Amino acid sequence: MISLTPDPHDFLDLDRELSCEERGIRDAVRDFAADRLSPQVADWYETGSLPARELAKDFGVMGLLGMHLEGYGCAGTSAVAYGIACRELEAVDSGLRSFVSVQGSLAMYAIHRWGSEQQRQQWLPAMAAGEAIGCFGLTEPDAGSDPGSMRTHAVRDGSDWVLSGTKMWITNGTVADVAVVWAQTDHGIRGFVVPAGTPGFTAHEVKHKLSLRASLTAELVLDGVRLPADAVFPEVRGLRGPLSCLNEARYGILCGVVGAARSSYQAALEYTLTREQFGKPLAGFQLTQRKLADLLIEVNRAGLVALQIGRLKDAGRLHHHHVSFGKMANVRAALDVARTARAMLGANGISLEYPVMRHMANLETVLTYEGTEEMHALSLGQALTGLPAFR
Structure with missing residues (x-):
C-alpha cells in the first residue's frame, strides 16, 4: 500500500507533479551538489572564493549552462527543469545558483535572444560547455x-x-x-x-x-x-533588451530560493529533533512545533508558486508580472524561513557548521538584486491598477 503519511521533506508531494526528465535532472543535480559542492561550500564562503573555472566545466558537462535554451550546445530543457536545477544549487548556496543563472539566463540568453548568428556561433557553444564564462x-x-x-x-x-x-x-x-x-x-x-x-x-x-x-x-x-x-x-x-534578460534571471531566482528555504527548514527540523533541553528534544516543545509548522507552510507554498510559474513559462503564458509575484513572494518567504531557522538553532545558528546563517545572509542580497522588493511591489501594483507608479 502507498503510505498517505505526508513526507516532512515534500509535504505536498510536489515531486509527483514532475515528469521523469524533470525528476532525473533533480536527482542528478542533487547528487552532484551533495558530492561536490556541499562539502566545500562553507570554506568557499568563509574565504570569499569560488573555483569558478573548475565548476564551469563541471556544470557544462552536466548541461546546466543555458540549459533552457535551444541549439548551440544547449540542453533545451523545460523551464521547470531549469527551475529545479536552480533550486538544488541554491539549496547549497545562492552563490552557486547565481553563477549558473548569470551564465545562462543573463549572458547566454542575451546573446541567444538578441545576438547575431555570428555572435551566437562564436560564444554560445563554448559557454554551454563551460569553456567560456x-x-x-x-x-x-x-x-x-x-x-x-x-x-x-x-x-x-x-x-x-x-x-x-x-x-x-x-x-x-x-x-x-x-x-x-x-x-x-x-x-x-x-x-x-x-x-x-x-x-x-x-x-x-x-x-x-x-x-x-x-x-x-x-x-x-x-x-x-x-x-x-x-x-x-x-x-x-532601449530597455527591452536588458529587461527581457532580467526576467529570465528572476525566474531562476524565484525557483532557486525555494532550495535555500528548504535547506534552512530541514536544518531546523533535524536540529530540534536531536538537540535536547530540559530533558527532551526541542522539537517536543509547543513553541518549537509552531515554528516548524510555519516553516513547513512557507517552504511548500513557495514550491507551489515556483512550479506554477514554471508551467506558465513552458506553456508560453508567462507575463513579467507573474515573475515579479514569484520573486517577491518567494524571496520574502525564504528570508523569513532562514531567519526563523537561525534563531531555532540558538548559538549554533551563527556557525558555518550549519547552513542557515549563510542562507540568511545570502538572501539579503537576493532580496535586492534583479529588482528590489519595492520595484516588484510596484510591478504588481501596476498589474492590478493599470497605473504605473515608478516615477
Whole structure:
C-alpha cells in the first residue's frame, strides 16, 4: 500500500507533479551538489572564493549552462527543469545558483535572444560547455533600479564603437571571458558583446562583502574600449533588451530560493529533533512545533508558486508580472524561513557548521538584486491598477 503519511521533506508531494526528465535532472543535480559542492561550500564562503573555472566545466558537462535554451550546445530543457536545477544549487548556496543563472539566463540568453548568428556561433557553444564564462553589465554605481539613467555610453568612430563607463556588482566579472554590456548611444540603449581581453576593459574584485561570499563580484571599467561594428546586438534598442534578460534571471531566482528555504527548514527540523533541553528534544516543545509548522507552510507554498510559474513559462503564458509575484513572494518567504531557522538553532545558528546563517545572509542580497522588493511591489501594483507608479 502507498503510505498517505505526508513526507516532512515534500509535504505536498510536489515531486509527483514532475515528469521523469524533470525528476532525473533533480536527482542528478542533487547528487552532484551533495558530492561536490556541499562539502566545500562553507570554506568557499568563509574565504570569499569560488573555483569558478573548475565548476564551469563541471556544470557544462552536466548541461546546466543555458540549459533552457535551444541549439548551440544547449540542453533545451523545460523551464521547470531549469527551475529545479536552480533550486538544488541554491539549496547549497545562492552563490552557486547565481553563477549558473548569470551564465545562462543573463549572458547566454542575451546573446541567444538578441545576438547575431555570428555572435551566437562564436560564444554560445563554448559557454554551454563551460569553456567560456560570461557576465552581464547593466547595473552601475548610480543606476540600479533605474537602469535607464546609466552613464555608460558608446559612440561611433568610423565603423567602430567606443565604450566608456563603469558597471558595478557584476557576478562572474573577474573570471569572465566575455561581457554583455549595455550602454547609451545616440539611438537609445544598446547591447555589446565585449571580449574580456579587449584593451581598456578591466574587472576589479569587489571585496569586504558580508553576503554572497561564495560568488565572484566585480566592478567593470570600460576606458575607451574599441569594438568592431559587429560587436553590437543588431536589432534591439532601449530597455527591452536588458529587461527581457532580467526576467529570465528572476525566474531562476524565484525557483532557486525555494532550495535555500528548504535547506534552512530541514536544518531546523533535524536540529530540534536531536538537540535536547530540559530533558527532551526541542522539537517536543509547543513553541518549537509552531515554528516548524510555519516553516513547513512557507517552504511548500513557495514550491507551489515556483512550479506554477514554471508551467506558465513552458506553456508560453508567462507575463513579467507573474515573475515579479514569484520573486517577491518567494524571496520574502525564504528570508523569513532562514531567519526563523537561525534563531531555532540558538548559538549554533551563527556557525558555518550549519547552513542557515549563510542562507540568511545570502538572501539579503537576493532580496535586492534583479529588482528590489519595492520595484516588484510596484510591478504588481501596476498589474492590478493599470497605473504605473515608478516615477
